[in-house]
Amino acid sequence: MADGTGGRETIMATREIAAHEIHAHAAPQGFIRKWVFSLDHKVIGLQYYFLALTAVFVGMFLSLLMRIHLIWPNVPLPLLGEIKPETYLSLLTMHGTIMVFFVLTTAPQGGFGNYFLPIQIGAADMAFPVLNMLSFWITFLGYIVMLSAFFVVGGAPLHGWTGYPPLSALPTAGPGEGAGADLWVISIALFCVGALMSALNFITTTLDMRARGMSMMRMPLTCWAWFITAILGLLAFGVLFSAGILLLLDRNAGTSFFVPLVVVNGQLAAHKGGSPLLWQHLFWFFGHPEVYIAILPAMGLCSQLVSVFSRKPIFGYKAMVYAMLSIGFLGFMVWGHHMFMSGMSPYTAFAFSVMTMAIGVPSAIKTFNWLGTLWGGRIRLYSPMLFAIGFVSLFVSGGISGPFLAQPVLDIPLHDTYFVTGHFHLIMGVASIFGIFAATYYWFPKMFGRMMSESLARWHFWFTLIGTYAIFMPMHYLGMAGATRRYSQFTELAYLRDLIPLQKFITYAAIVTIAGQFIFLFNLFWSMKYGKKAGDNPWEATTLEWTTATPPPHDNFAGRTPTVYNGPYEYSVPGAPRDYVMQNDPTTVAAH
Amino acid sequence: MPPHPNDGDDFGSPFFDVRLRRARLGLVVGLTGIVMIFISFSSAYVVRQGLPTLDPRTNVLLHDWFPVPLPRLMLINTAVLLISTITMELARRHAARKVALGELAAVPGVSVNAEEKVSWLALTVVLGLSFLAGQWLVWRDLAASGFYVSTSPSSSFVYLLTGMHGVHLFGGVVALLTAGVGSLLHRRADSQSIVLDVTGWYWHFMALLWVYILCLLEFVH
Numbered sequence: 001m002a003d004g005t006g007g008r009e010t011i012m013a014t015r016e017i018a019a020h021e022i023h024a025h026a027a028p029q030g031f032i033r034k035w036v037f038s039l040d041h042k043v044i045g046l047q048y049y050f051l052a053l054t055a056v057f058v059g060m061f062l063s064l065l066m067r068i069h070l071i072w073p074n075v076p077l078p079l080l081g082e083i084k085p086e087t088y089l090s091l092l093t094m095h096g097t098i099m100v101f102f103v104l105t106t107a108p109q110g111g112f113g114n115y116f117l118p119i120q121i122g123a124a125d126m127a128f129p130v131l132n133m134l135s136f137w138i139t140f141l142g143y144i145v146m147l148s149a150f151f152v153v154g155g156a157p158l159h160g161w162t163g164y165p166p167l168s169a170l171p172t173a174g175p176g177e178g179a180g181a182d183l184w185v186i187s188i189a190l191f192c193v194g195a196l197m198s199a200l201n202f203i204t205t206t207l208d209m210r211a212r213g214m215s216m217m218r219m220p221l222t223c224w225a226w227f228i229t230a231i232l233g234l235l236a237f238g239v240l241f242s243a244g245i246l247l248l249l250d251r252n253a254g255t256s257f258f259v260p261l262v263v264v265n266g267q268l269a270a271h272k273g274g275s276p277l278l279w280q281h282l283f284w285f286f287g288h289p290e291v292y293i294a295i296l297p298a299m300g301l302c303s304q305l306v307s308v309f310s311r312k313p314i315f316g317y318k319a320m321v322y323a324m325l326s327i328g329f330l331g332f333m334v335w336g337h338h339m340f341m342s343g344m345s346p347y348t349a350f351a352f353s354v355m356t357m358a359i360g361v362p363s364a365i366k367t368f369n370w371l372g373t374l375w376g377g378r379i380r381l382y383s384p385m386l387f388a389i390g391f392v393s394l395f396v397s398g399g400i401s402g403p404f405l406a407q408p409v410l411d412i413p414l415h416d417t418y419f420v421t422g423h424f425h426l427i428m429g430v431a432s433i434f435g436i437f438a439a440t441y442y443w444f445p446k447m448f449g450r451m452m453s454e455s456l457a458r459w460h461f462w463f464t465l466i467g468t469y470a471i472f473m474p475m476h477y478l479g480m481a482g483a484t485r486r487y488s489q490f491t492e493l494a495y496l497r498d499l500i501p502l503q504k505f506i507t508y509a510a511i512v513t514i515a516g517q518f519i520f521l522f523n524l525f526w527s528m529k530y531g532k533k534a535g536d537n538p539w540e541a542t543t544l545e546w547t548t549a550t551p552p553p554h555d556n557f558a559g560r561t562p563t564v565y566n567g568p569y570e571y572s573v574p575g576a577p578r579d580y581v582m583q584n585d586p587t588t589v590a591a592h
Numbered sequence: 593m594p595p596h597p598n599d600g601d602d603f604g605s606p607f608f609d610v611r612l613r614r615a616r617l618g619l620v621v622g623l624t625g626i627v628m629i630f631i632s633f634s635s636a637y638v639v640r641q642g643l644p645t646l647d648p649r650t651n652v653l654l655h656d657w658f659p660v661p662l663p664r665l666m667l668i669n670t671a672v673l674l675i676s677t678i679t680m681e682l683a684r685r686h687a688a689r690k691v692a693l694g695e696l697a698a699v700p701g702v703s704v705n706a707e708e709k710v711s712w713l714a715l716t717v718v719l720g721l722s723f724l725a726g727q728w729l730v731w732r733d734l735a736a737s738g739f740y741v742s743t744s745p746s747s748s749f750v751y752l753l754t755g756m757h758g759v760h761l762f763g764g765v766v767a768l769l770t771a772g773v774g775s776l777l778h779r780r781a782d783s784q785s786i787v788l789d790v791t792g793w794y795w796h797f798m799a800l801l802w803v804y805i806l807c808l809l810e811f812v813h
Contacts, residue, residue: 208614254742
């Protein structure tokens with residue numbers, strides 16, 4: 001590992017362009033302004049990150065309860081007692097919602113994006129700091145409202161993270177569909193508002209605040225990923241917000257947007273003529289881009305890390321950018337593939353199917369480019385790199401079942417089985433989580449000034465990689481054997497009896513994997529205090545965050561604005577004095 | 593080296609035009625998000641019209657979409673809102689002129705009269721609030737003639753679209769009030785001008801959106 005002096009020299013090399021530049025808001029002093037209602041994008045990034053960290057442990061605990069219940073259905077559980085079918089559905093709903101919104105959407109974009117986008121493009125802060133603070137606090141409020149659904153009469157809702165009506169629209173449809181479901185919808189609407197404001201900030205910052213010389217095509221691929229993710233968020237969250245408003249009206253104002261004439265518990269509900277399919281269209285118009293909102297930042301980060309730790313320029317930078325753009329674009333055309341089971345003209349289904357399989361093309365381009373970057377590189381297998389390679393592995397294994405499910409004729413038998421659970425957990429869930437882990441190990445030295453323990457990180461990596469494969473690969477077999485998802489109990493079902501050992505195996509694997517996450521938690525907090533002191537550029541990377549102090553000062557570059565002369569992936573440059581050239585290094589421009 | 597937009601690094605940039613451009617860019621991005629919200633409502637509106645519903649007594653599929661007769665008052669409200677866009681534009685231009693003249697006034701020996709005779713800003717706030725009050729009366733009219741939120745799918749959409757538009761317009765009123773309070777407190781004229789500029793464009797967009805909603809309710813049913 002480098003001794004960390006590389007960054008210092010380049011700080012010296014940074015040209016001071018304008019001495020008059022003053023940061024708009026001076027560094028605040030009091031605890032409240034500095035750490036609570038902070039306008040500093042770095043603090044806000046950390047706030048998002050720690051929000052996601054608490055959320056991921058809540059979500060993980062819920063999944064543990066579900067797994068335990070599935071193999072020991074009659075054992076009362078801690079905090080919950082006996083698990084009734086509706087309790088199981090509440091666990092499922094809250095697990096999905098918390099994980100998708102408050103972890104996968106929050107940490108990669110709100111957390112790392114907020115912290116590193118401005119630094120990587122050479123800006124002092126986000127474009128609208130006050131709006132940025134509001135985004136976080138609205139998201140936080142949404143999180144509190146979501147958690148409070150556990151504690152109201154009837155408990156948490158049952159309708160899954162997709163909230164399909166009529167179940168989600170009728171307070172009488174089941175326990176948890178009363179106050180709990182109202183809180184769920186309100187929380188989602190709040191989250192949408194926060195996410196929209198955040199997207200506005202990301203887009204404006206990327207377009208308007210790049211440092212001198214930082215053209216779009218010199219941005220690190222992480223910045224491209226955050227930028228494209230923000231565009232997806234801007235276009236998708238408004239739609240979910242609208243759908244949420246309509247659902248709230250159906251629930252509380254007696255309207256019939258989504259509720260058809262329906263009999264609930266023997267009673268004719270006071271609605272008629274609405275369409276549950278309308279919700280599904282609106283929801284999935286958001287929901288499919290949401291998958292890419294979760295995964296794109298991890299893709300950008302993976303590109304970054306594969307290049308840094310292979311000591312090679314990324315293979316096909318432009319191809320990577322265009323692949324991400326086309327994934328984002330196609331992501332808006334494929335929502336119908338979530339609805340093959342909901343009743344759809346075969347012609348429509350065919351169109352959605354073809355569009356979905358088309359996403360395989362840019363995804364394959366990205367995968368081959370990652371492999372092409374690794375090929376012949378001088379690979380340094382530090383923990384961020386391990387997780388980046390783990391991400392590629394999970395992306396391929398989880399993605400390969402995508403083209404299966406994209407075909408209506410295969411999706412219809414597989415849709416409501418564990419096959420789908422295995423598929424989306426691998427590609428959207430764990431792959432994106434691997435991105436978060438990789439980002440944590442990579443940027444921890446910059447954020448906290450110390451290194452995380454490398455040996456603990458390796459233990460954590462192998463636990464998690466083997467563990468997640470052990471959990472989610474068998475689910476594909478369960479699905480093909482016909483094990484239905486969302487059922488709280490199938491130990492009684494004769495045709496699934498032979499699969500009980502496999503279910504038990506999954507639960508044991510889940511327990512071990514979850515236990516392994518405490519290695520990470522320990523490493524995170526222990527290293528903040530006792531980790532080895534980090535230099536300014538411990539990974540010998542080229543992007544701008546490694547040119548500034550550790551941790552970065554309030555305005556990121558201590559009064560200087562960097563000027564960028566090079567692309568983000570100048571590794572092993574022929575003729576350069578070192579094997580990497582910093583983005584702001586003017587001296588080696590002529591050398592290549 | 594030519595000046596670069598990032599030279600003043602953020603909202604506190606000493607460069608007025610950099611800040612103005614950044615705020616306008618933010619507005620365009622923000623309006624895109626708002627457009628998506630109303631596109632969703634519009635598509636729901638069109639889809640819902642075509643849906644049949646089952647009559648439980650006769651077991652026949654019926655269409656339950658009956659257009660709501662829109663109160664005349666809506667046209668008056670529309671006129672009020674359209675007039676307010678003119679006053680808004682005058683307020684916006686006046687604020688911009690004040691900034692330009694402010695630079696001139698800094699030159700010794702030059703006196704500049706930048707006061708306006710009519711407070712276009714205050715007039716816009718009044719017109720905006722009158723529009724919102726008018727919309728409230730429209731709702732009362734609708735209720736008086738038996739059209740409540742849940743009466744029919746079309747009446748649900750009338751309340752939904754007018755309500756959502758009203759909420760957004762109210763946001764514009766709040767922004768104008770903050771600008772007004774700022775100018776009463778003699779805050780920096782250029783900051784006021786940026787707020788007014790962005791709110792001005794937002795206001796015009798809200799007027800356009802209202803005309804769109806009105807056409808949707810009046811002609812697409």
